[in-house]
Amino acid sequence: MLRVTATILATVGSLLVASAAQADSLRVGTECTYAPFNYRTADGDLTGYDVDVAREVGKRIGADIEFVCQEWDGMIPALLANKFDLIVASMSITEKRLKQIDFSAPYRVSIGQFVARKDAGLALFNADGSVNPAGFEGIRVGLERSSTYEEWMKAKVPDAEIVYYDGNEPMYLDLAAGRVDAIMTNPMKAYLKFLSDEGNKDFDVVGPQIEEVEYFGIGVGVGMRQGQEDLKGQIDTALKGMTEDGTLNEFSLRYFPFPIYPQQWAGTN
Amino acid sequence: MVSVVGWIDDYLWGTLVILGVYGVALVLCILWGLLGAAARLFGPRWLQPLVSLYVTVFRGTPELLILLIFYFGSAVTLTAIGQALDPDIRYLDIPPFWAGALAISFIAGAYLTEIFRAAFLGVDPGSIEAARALGLKPLPLFFLVRAPQMWRIALPGFGNQAISLIKDTALISVVGLEEIMFTAEMAISVTQEPFVMYMVVAFIYLALTTVITSVLRRLERRANRFQEVR
Numbered sequence: 144m145l146r147v148t149a150t151i152l153a154t155v156g157s158l159l160v161a162s163a164a165q166a167d168s169l170r171v172g173t174e175c176t177y178a179p180f181n182y183r184t185a186d187g188d189l190t191g192y193d194v195d196v197a198r199e200v201g202k203r204i205g206a207d208i209e210f211v212c213q214e215w216d217g218m219i220p221a222l223l224a225n226k227f228d229l230i231v232a233s234m235s236i237t238e239k240r241l242k243q244i245d246f247s248a249p250y251r252v253s254i255g256q257f258v259a260r261k262d263a264g265l266a267l268f269n270a271d272g273s274v275n276p277a278g279f280e281g282i283r284v285g286l287e288r289s290s291t292y293e294e295w296m297k298a299k300v301p302d303a304e305i306v307y308y309d310g311n312e313p314m315y316l317d318l319a320a321g322r323v324d325a326i327m328t329n330p331m332k333a334y335l336k337f338l339s340d341e342g343n344k345d346f347d348v349v350g351p352q353i354e355e356v357e358y359f360g361i362g363v364g365v366g367m368r369q370g371q372e373d374l375k376g377q378i379d380t381a382l383k384g385m386t387e388d389g390t391l392n393e394f395s396l397r398y399f400p401f402p403i404y405p406q407q408w409a410g411t412n
Numbered sequence: 413m414v415s416v417v418g419w420i421d422d423y424l425w426g427t428l429v430i431l432g433v434y435g436v437a438l439v440l441c442i443l444w445g446l447l448g449a450a451a452r453l454f455g456p457r458w459l460q461p462l463v464s465l466y467v468t469v470f471r472g473t474p475e476l477l478i479l480l481i482f483y484f485g486s487a488v489t490l491t492a493i494g495q496a497l498d499p500d501i502r503y504l505d506i507p508p509f510w511a512g513a514l515a516i517s518f519i520a521g522a523y524l525t526e527i528f529r530a531a532f533l534g535v536d537p538g539s540i541e542a543a544r545a546l547g548l549k550p551l552p553l554f555f556l557v558r559a560p561q562m563w564r565i566a567l568p569g570f571g572n573q574a575i576s577l578i579k580d581t582a583l584i585s586v587v588g589l590e591e592i593m594f595t596a597e598m599a600i601s602v603t604q605e606p607f608v609m610y611m612v613v614a615f616i617y618l619a620l621t622t623v624i625t626s627v628l629r630r631l632e633r634r635a636n637r638f639q640e641v642r
Contacts, residue, residue, distance in 0.1 A: 175594075175597075175598060176594075176597040176598050176600070176601040177601055178601040178602050182598060182601045182602055183422075183598045183602075184602065185418030185419050185422070185599075185602070186418075187421075187422060211588060212588040212590065212594070213587075213588050214585070214586050214587075214588065216586075217480070217484075217586065217587070220484055221484065224484040224487045224488050225487050225488070225491050225503045225505070226483075226484070226487055226505065
């Protein structure tokens with residue numbers, strides 16, 4: 144009977160995954176299904192911008208990184224339930240989320256940018272990067288209805304002629320067909336769904352990436368349970384180093400032809 | 413369709429994971445069903461409300477919800493218990509495979525409790541009386557007279573449950589188990605071909621349920637081999 148009990152206990156014990164107090168291993172929750180930020184290749188390797196960032200942060204703070212695949216809807220509950228220690232899953236820093244969890248400084252920006260035909264000769268911006276309202280005269284700009292881009296356009300170029308769309312796909316089609324002269328959108332999306340397509344090689348981004356926090360948000364950060372100031376400090380220091388020594392630039396260029404990290408170290412939030 | 417080729421090994425691996433979950437859950441749910449039915453039929457009175465509660469809760473709540481409660485609830489509860497015993501423990505957890513297999517086995521077990529109980533009560537009382545009249549002791553009576561008739565009654569209901577159980581395995585992708593639904597999600601994220609990738613999943617499930625159905629048909633034929641009228 145004792146032996147049976149011991150066997151049962153051993154079996155139950157082997158079902159559990161336990162860890163002692165060492166902080167030198169960190170479990171990172173990510174979706175594993177969100178290319179090109181976190182996804183698995185057909186060879187089974189986990190890769191993407193988020194994954195690269197998480198591995199590099201782990202290397203810099205001296206922690207082994209172990210990835211846990213988690214569906215998006217359960218991401219924050221799983222973090223709070225201790226299924227993993229960090230979220231590195233392209234999660235934007237928002238007021239609402241900050242009530243539940245802490246975020247590191249952003250490692251990816253939320254940006255807007257114009258896309259147009261390369262030979263259109265648009266002068267939407269001045270040489271110093273400021274908006275040139277005169278450049279918008281006589282052109283039609285496409286953007287998504289009630290998006291952050293609409294707010295930006297109305298604030299910066301109130302007289303521009305705007306064509307509204309309910310989704311990105313019809314907007315790309317109209318741009319390709321010449322029904323609008325330029326569109327304003329998220330350049331990462333535009334690259335993945337439109338610019339990277341061989342048939343659209345006559346199009347490109349126009350003007351600078353617009354990184355205005357009051358319109359587009361702070362960006363994407365590493366999520367963690369609240370009250371871990373030491374860990375947050377370590378991660379922020381690692382991200383600061385990666386921003387300044389060009390590591391994040393290198394990671395960006397693996398997946399996009401342009402940088403997708405905050406060009407200026409914005410400090411911790 | 414060419415895009416599927418690179419993912420075939422992932423789908424095969426995912427299929428093995430599903431079969432693993434299915435095997436564990438099938439054995440466990442039969443166990444829960446037998447225990448539940450036995451408790452309902454012969455258990456002491458104090459046990460009745462507990463079995464009743466078990467059947468009501470697991471039959472009456474969405475399967476996805478039970479799965480999520482098992483997965484998230486187990487981590488919170490086990491970690492709290494673990495830290496009470498040993499403050500050095502950072503976390504205790506059940507991996508998705510076991511959380512998923514346990515959750516769906518408890519759900520199927522609740523249905524099987526009722527199926528097995530009904531089968532026990534459905535045995536023709538005349539044959540039991542006849543066996544008693546012939547002087548059979550309770551144990552031989554159960555194995556020679558009751559059990560062979562019981563499983564004939566239970567098989568169709570059990571079969572439905574066995575097929576439903578394999579489909580429940582598709583739910584477990586939500587807690588991050590890398591089975592074929594999960595493989596499909598990963599493949600879609602890279603190839604942008606949802607239709608093709610979901611069709612592969614549908615095909616695999618159809619193949620599995622076809623095999624299970626044919627096994628069940630054989631079992632039913634064997635159980636009914638003494639019946640003259642089919």
